[in-house]
Amino acid sequence: MKHAQWQESDHARVEALLSGVPFFNEVARDDADQRALLLARTEIIEAGPGDRVIRAGEVESSLYFLLRGQLVVQGESADGAPSAVLYYVSPGEVFGTLSMLLGTARSATIRVADAAREAVMAKLEFTDFDRPDSPYTLATRLAFFHMLVHQIRWAVEVQRMQAPDQELVAALRKVPIFTGPRDSDEELAALKTQARELAGLLYRWNTKPPSATGNAQLT
Numbered sequence: 001m002k003h004a005q006w007q008e009s010d011h012a013r014v015e016a017l018l019s020g021v022p023f024f025n026e027v028a029r030d031d032a033d034q035r036a037l038l039l040a041r042t043e044i045i046e047a048g049p050g051d052r053v054i055r056a057g058e059v060e061s062s063l064y065f066l067l068r069g070q071l072v073v074q075g076e077s078a079d080g081a082p083s084a085v086l087y088y089v090s091p092g093e094v095f096g097t098l099s100m101l102l103g104t105a106r107s108a109t110i111r112v113a114d115a116a117r118e119a120v121m122a123k124l125e126f127t128d129f130d131r132p133d134s135p136y137t138l139a140t141r142l143a144f145f146h147m148l149v150h151q152i153r154w155a156v157e158v159q160r161m162q163a164p165d166q167e168l169v170a171a172l173r174k175v176p177i178f179t180g181p182r183d184s185d186e187e188l189a190a191l192k193t194q195a196r197e198l199a200g201l202l203y204r205w206n207t208k209p210p211s212a213t214g215n216a217q218l219t
Contacts, residue, residue, distance in 0.1 A: 014039060017067045017120060020092050023147045024122075027140050034140045041135075043123040047112045053121065054096065054110040059103065061126045064096045069119030071095070073108045088113070094151050098206070100126045101148070101199040107206060130192070138188065145191035152198040159205040171201055 018024040018039075028035040045064075047053055053064070053071060071089035086108060089095055099106045112119040129136060129144045136144070160169060175197045178190035 011039060014042070014044060017044070018042070018065075018122060020067065021065050021122070023143060026143050030139060030143075031137065034137055037135060038140070041124065041128060045121045045123055047119045047121070049112050049114050049116055049118075051112045051119075052109060053112065053119070054106050054108075056106050056109045058106045059099060060096075060106075061100050062096055063094065063100055063124045063126055065122040065124075066091050066093050066095065067120045067122055069116040070113040071110050071116075071119060072113050073110050075108055094147070097148065097152060098199050098203050101196050102203060104203065107203075138185065139183070142183065142188055142191065145188060145195055148195045149191055149198065152195060152202055156198055156202050156205070159202065163205065163208065165205065165208070168201055168205060172198075175201070 015028075024038065027038050044067075045053070047069075056075065066089050068091055070091075073086045073089060073095075075083040075086060089110065095110065096106075098104065128134060129141050134141055156172060160172065175194060176190065178187055178194070180186045180190070
């Protein structure tokens with residue numbers, strides 16, 4: 001697996017790869033300086049068929065976007081051998097969210113599909129957006145956490161439809177919805193809370209017995 005360090009001459013290719021990710025497009029459209037900073041802090045990873053991208057049991061604070069190719073998500077047995085495929089990750093999808101937000105171990109192993117010629121991913125460091133002295137503007141951080149909340153809520157709703165659980169559905173209704181001033185520090189704090197609470201719910205759904213779960217995991 002190759003972790004690419006891009007030079008200035010590579011920016012056109014990187015931007016082309018990232019053009020399918022709405023978050024990057026939003027930042028690029030609204031603030032040229034933030035666009036440049038985001039590009040500089042984005043790590044591009046290239047991997048070949050069968051390469052392992054994430055291993056079950058790892059804990060890290062990174063978020064990944066699949067830009068090209070296909071990934072398979074698998075559980076791992078006690079001896080480290082891969083188990084059945086849980087689901088597939090397609091270009092444009094985000095993964096690595098739950099471990100990042102909750103500080104928990106990765107719940108599954110993610111590999112490049114054997115049928116894929118390659119996989120190209122973008123990797124961002126979550127703490128850059130979460131810490132008080134973030135290098136990013138409030139607008140960029142709001143866009144980032146809006147993206148997280150949208151992605152995780154979608155995954156939770158898929159689980160709710162595929163594997164209804166009365167207790168978890170009741171907990172979902174209690175996740176607070178922000179009603180204060182938009183584009184504010186208060187909204188950012190609320191989005192951080194929503195993201196972590198929704199991630200906690202999705203984690204609980206994902207760790208139910210296999211016969212009762214769906215396939216909307218975000219590891």
